Amino acid sequence: MSAVPAGLGYARVSLRSGALAAAIAVTLVAAPFYLAPYATTTLTRMLVFGLFAASLDLLVGLIGLPSLGHAAYLGIGAYTAGWLALHGLTSPLALLLAASASALAGLGAGWISVRSSGIFFLILTLAIGEIAEQIAQSWTAVTGGSNGLYGIPAATVGPLTASDVASLYYYVLGGFGVGMAMLWSVSASPLGAALRGIRDNKTRMRALGYESTRYELFAFVLAAAVAGFAGGLLAAQQRLVTPSDLGFTTSALALFAVVIGGSGRLWAACLGAALIIGVRDVAGLTVNGHGPLLLGLLFIAAVYLMPHGIAGLPRRRK
Amino acid sequence: MPEWVPVAMTATINGLAIGLLLFVSAVGLTLIFGMMDVLNLAHGGLFLIGAYLVAESPTWTTFAVGLAAATTIGAVAGGALSLATAPLARRPHLDQALLTLGIALVIAEVLSALYGDDVRPANPPPGLDGAVPILGHQYPTYRLAVIGVGVVLALVFYWMVERTKLGALFRASVADRDMVAAIGIDVRFVRVGVLVVGSALAAVAGFLGGPIYNARPGLDSTILVLALVVVVIGGLGSVRGVLLASLLVGQIESTGRALLPSLASFLLFGALAVTIAVKPKGLLR
């Protein structure tokens, strides 16, 4: 191996961003000590939705596959974990099984979807997501139909039970950390560079010998798996799973989180997700339950005003 | 005559009615794709507007007025959509889709604020609300009327796309948009026209379909997804493909829901998956 030239690093963590990450981690870990229980619950929801949005960003931002039906995998994970908990499995193993179920579904759906591109990809993911919701509605024996799965027992880790606000928060925070580490490890690795290369210039990457379809399928399955993992956390947090968890509105919310955060940056997706949950939980109370109206207007405004999201605001568009 | 014959018969005719309704809404969607490369997610919302309008039209007079209103509202909405998407023409597909998604959310919420969240039953106009006997089985007259209207609309569209100059331009745009622009045809008017006509068709389809589906929240996304599946199966920008796929999906929806209600959605997904696996660009592309 010869001397490596400067400027080759993929995941150079600067001192400043490292310190920032550490500060955020400490703030998150200490949260239940300084936040009111209600705020802690909101933060728990933000973490679940943030992980879900970050998994979508792997698709939208990293490899450039805009999915309109990503909630399907959140929902499949949530239903799997909820069903397992109702049948006695409340340990973290349920999270892994939830991720596996979603990965499997993602393999099937991705195998179909990545053969297309552009608008066709949008349509296919949307259609598959909607069909998943319809299945959740009509397959009553397993999913509980439109009532969903309710009375899901609290998650357990060994002798500990995530039943009160603080313990549930730590359970979700732990899961969030694992899921984000997974996504970050891909994004920061040479594999992540290859995914970005396919996003920017598929022709060139194919000429370099990258079977782009295979990478796209990999990204699709991984994003589905992490979404399913987030779904498992969702089931533990809500103790209830309904068809709307895998519906179009949830997909749209996640996409919105990615877009207003600024696609291509995992932390930005989390920030966008936190913002949306904040708006929904705090402002949703005041708009008479017509949160989606506000959301729709925000969507329209964001498309025109912030083409690069929050992360794109500091730098000027070229 | 075995007992299943009338059941199968009813399901088949139902499928035909649903299929033709789907054709009327999906053909607008495919026109908009083909000409403008825009995924219009507000299409289902326009269908729902039509459905709520017909729920307010109990007599023939109101039915006629309502139909005219649905057509006008759809056309105006189409014009507004073409204005709204014009500045995004050079942006990624996702941005345009997000814009129409925002519009779809707003339409759905405004309708739910106006009409509430309960199902609004819509009745066919007097004279069509009865039933006619087919093979000794009573069948709703209105659905037969929908089939008739759908066949006429399908024929008109087929003729327009295959035989007229406008249709030729449409087919050329689907094949190679840049070339059409390079030839020097001003496609702006055609684009506005396509969005106006396509959106009006969506509202009309909702109006005609109201008495079959009844107006209710969520119908917009149900129809949108069915129309999208139709467009994918038929092939982007192919009118013949859309017709074929609508009839197919109509049959899957109706017989599937009649025979295997809990698994009908799997059937729909299966049809989509098989089509994409065998012909990634749709049946007729």
Place this chain on the structure above:
Amino acid sequence: MNELLRCQGLSRTFGAVRAVCDVDLSVSAGSRHALIGPNGAGKTTLLRLIGGSVAATSGRVWFGGADVTAWSQPRRAQAGVGQTFQHSTLFPTLSVAQNVSLALQRSRATPWWPLPRKPIWSAQADESLRALGLAEHAHRPVRSLSYGECRRLEVAVAMVRRPSLLLLDEPAAGMSAAESVLLTRTLRALPMEVTVLFVEHDLDLVFDLATRISVLHLGTVLATGTPSQIRENPMVQQAYLGSQAKEQRHVARA
């Protein structure tokens, strides 16, 4: 000499346009084979048919003894076909070294885990950059490079995986005279294991470098031969070289 690449009856039509029509071409291992011809002769399409980014309407392609007609572009690339593009397609936000590294890493399995961060680099990568005068620019982002530097990097990236066949689409287009000389020197210095098939309008460069030349006209091969054979072929002179050659030389000198 061994035959590395063979095209037989290769055709490609776009709608009603026949871009490449019934082309037979044989490229022997170690040769520097040039494709010349007027604009629209089908040179670029032929390169793409060989590279695999465009599928053939009819005909076959053999590479290294294997029928690769049905192979995808990535599979051909992994089998040893490297290529550059007419319009530069480098990644503007990545550094020169990262662009090279992206080309290198495929030859091993793409690593997922970022820790420990052992960058993917090789002696070949250093050598390619040095040969094309880019070694001192390794850290610079590609968007800050000049046009000629980008073209050189394009060639360096294609060379770095030591392909057995290098397809170059107008490698010298837009280069200054000095850069063009550097490029010629680099290509000539390539080891004989690397066969080069290139499209080029600069006839000085072509006659300087090529060991064999094929002349394309309206999608068909008009003639193939050594540079002196081509220079003397009356048919070629009439169709292509003639007055144009002088003009070309003029432009190249300017």
